[in-house]
Amino acid sequence: NTRVLTGITTSGTPHLGNYAGAIRPSIRASTQAGVDAFFFLADYHALIKCDDPQRIARSRLEIAATWIAAGLDVERVTFYRQSDLPEIPELCWMLTCVTAKGLMNRAHAYKASVDQNLLKQVDPDDGVTMGLFSYPILMAADILMFNANKVPVGRDQIQHLEMTRDIAQRFNHLYGGEYFVLPEVQIEEDVATLPGLDGRKMSKSYDNTIPLFEGGARALRAAVLRIVTDSRAPGEPKDAEGSHLYTIYRAFASTAESAQFRAQLEQGLGWGDAKQLLCERIEQELAPMRERYAELMAKPERIEDILQAGAAKARKLSGPFMARLREAVGLRAPA
Numbered sequence: 001n002t003r004v005l006t007g008i009t010t011s012g013t014p015h016l017g018n019y020a021g022a023i024r025p026s027i028r029a030s031t032q033a034g035v036d037a038f039f040f041l042a043d044y045h046a047l048i049k050c051d052d053p054q055r056i057a058r059s060r061l062e063i064a065a066t067w068i069a070a071g072l073d074v075e076r077v078t079f080y081r082q083s084d085l086p087e088i089p090e091l092c093w094m095l096t097c098v099t100a101k102g103l104m105n106r107a108h109a110y111k112a113s114v115d116q117n118l119l120k121q122v123d124p125d126d127g128v129t130m131g132l133f134s135y136p137i138l139m140a141a142d143i144l145m146f147n148a149n150k151v152p153v154g155r156d157q158i159q160h161l162e163m164t165r166d167i168a169q170r171f172n173h174l175y176g177g178e179y180f181v182l183p184e185v186q187i188e189e190d191v192a193t194l195p196g197l198d199g200r201k202m203s204k205s206y207d208n209t210i211p212l213f214e215g216g217a218r219a220l221r222a223a224v225l226r227i228v229t230d231s232r233a234p235g236e237p238k239d240a241e242g243s244h245l246y247t248i249y250r251a252f253a254s255t256a257e258s259a260q261f262r263a264q265l266e267q268g269l270g271w272g273d274a275k276q277l278l279c280e281r282i283e284q285e286l287a288p289m290r291e292r293y294a295e296l297m298a299k300p301e302r303i304e305d306i307l308q309a310g311a312a313k314a315r316k317l318s319g320p321f322m323a324r325l326r327e328a329v330g331l332r333a334p335a
């Protein structure tokens, strides 16, 4: 069987990018024969970027409800909250002890912070926590814990997957066994990275997102109206390829519909009308899910039950696996 794994950081309200880039393709993949899917709420990861406890708690609920409303079959997949598995930080520490610091020095997220600090002419490590510095190791623990062999990622995550393979190989070599399967990246060619309202990648931590369900159709519409466009007037031909609206539209439409939208833009469709069409397209797909989402959000205890059951299922694997790893490194087996 193929084991796939996907996590979403609980650092804010889930957005269109999370849906089109992670939730929708992951749920589709999970219904295929021979696929064991592991989907988790990455709340330890959230602590790296967010120190607002209420935001994290709220996000956890919203992201869990989103997965379920989007059609996740909780019986079929293993759906859990990262912090419900004490084995994750334990494995993370074991991996930390075999990871070269030099490897982490090269991680993109860390290097990006250092580069920004150099530009600002402040200490290169200003504002860099050990969480940010070593988070590729936590990600490696997430993946290696379940020996996921296929990890669907965007291009920006390829490096982290390579680091996970490096770390796994090092551990296997040091302790003389095939403890970890080396995971392979699965680049999703037809899954686009959606731009946010300001044109940068749509991201919870940039606060530039179009909310998926929160706030209802009105909030979606209000956000779509705020997407930046160029100043070409109605009647003037638009550059569809270069427009954020078109990129988002394509993620919610068939090839034929996208081609039609593109032609309309090139023939001078006004941005206001284009935004209207985009809203309608998105709504067609999301409206039925939004109802389920609202029902779930009204019953947090139901979500909690699902997460508890998911954690129990995950720990049936992570518990015995951790016991084996403890033995491998010479730690006492847990009682």
Ligand code: ATP
Residues within 6 Å of the ligand: 006, 007, 008, 009, 010, 011, 016, 017, 018, 019, 020, 021, 022, 049, 153, 154, 192, 193, 194, 195, 196, 201, 202, 203, 204, 205, 206
């Ligand atoms: P954060 O800002 O906390 O990192 P994020 O919104 O950027 O959050 P993550 O939680 O890190 O998203 O990512 C969860 C999943 O959603 C990943 O698989 C990621 O590839 C996908 N994803 C995130 N943003 C986008 C986007 N703009 N377009 C497509 N996919 C995205």
